[in-house]
Amino acid sequence: DTTLIEAPFYVMTKASGSAAPRQLLNGGLSSDQARALTRRLGAELARLHQVRASDQRLAFMTPPAQPPALNRVRQYRDALAVVPEPHPVLEWALNWLRDQAPDSNGVVLCHGDFRTGNYMVDQGQLTAILDWEFAAWSDPYEDLGWLCSRSWRFGHNDKEVGGVGDKADLFSGYRELAKKSIDPGKVLYWEVMALMRWSIVALQQAQRHLSGEQASLELALTGRLLPQIEFDLLAQIREIEGGR
Secondary structure: OOOOOOOOOOOOOOOOOOOOOOHHHHOOOOOHHHHHHHHHHHHHHHHHHHEEEOHHHHOOOOOOOHHHHHHHHHHHHHHHHHOOOOHHHHHHHHHHHHHOOOOOOOOOEEEEOOOOOEEEEEOOEEEEOOOOOOEEEEEEHHHHHHHHHHHHHOOOOOOOOOOOOOOOOOOOHHHHHHHOOOOOOHHHHHHHHHHHHHHHHHHHHHHHHHHHOOOHHHHHHHOOOOOHHHOOOOOOHHHHHHOO
């Protein structure tokens, strides 16, 4: 509304606490706080996923034209096609994601970047969820897979939920509010999708630096993460295939 101060504006609320993963994961939580926080994260996702595309307040957001998993595969394949050098691991993983795409669980409002680092905690209590710029209509499992991705455990790989907690607690918190169970296999599939997305982001950020568009040490270092992400992709798919 530009009529009040002759410019667009928005109102923010100040939240206490910190979103820093290093602070949160390295002694910032007791075991009881970590379990409670993990359950709360599940409940918050379940609450968000109650919002459906039929909500006319969000009519400006376009639902995907095809099942969300296949929609993401198409988007990432298109993004990979403009990268000048070949990446056979990513091509192979995209084929796997296409061939193994599970049935859609409907289209709901997804945060798009729900992970450790994008929520704030004060004395073990969740105080805010940040960074909504990737919010979109998608499969609810996309948010669950992103939160559980190896990329967002920050070295605490024994805690599959953002380096904080265990999937059993996350799923319990989700189920309690959503009144529906979580399929662990679908979460694993969307964890692979999350690694694919992070691979594409790493490639795109590296290209921004290498092309001279934006000289940035941070962008260059993100690009150097790609071999580890590719290794995680192969390991995740092998784990899924080995469990069948």
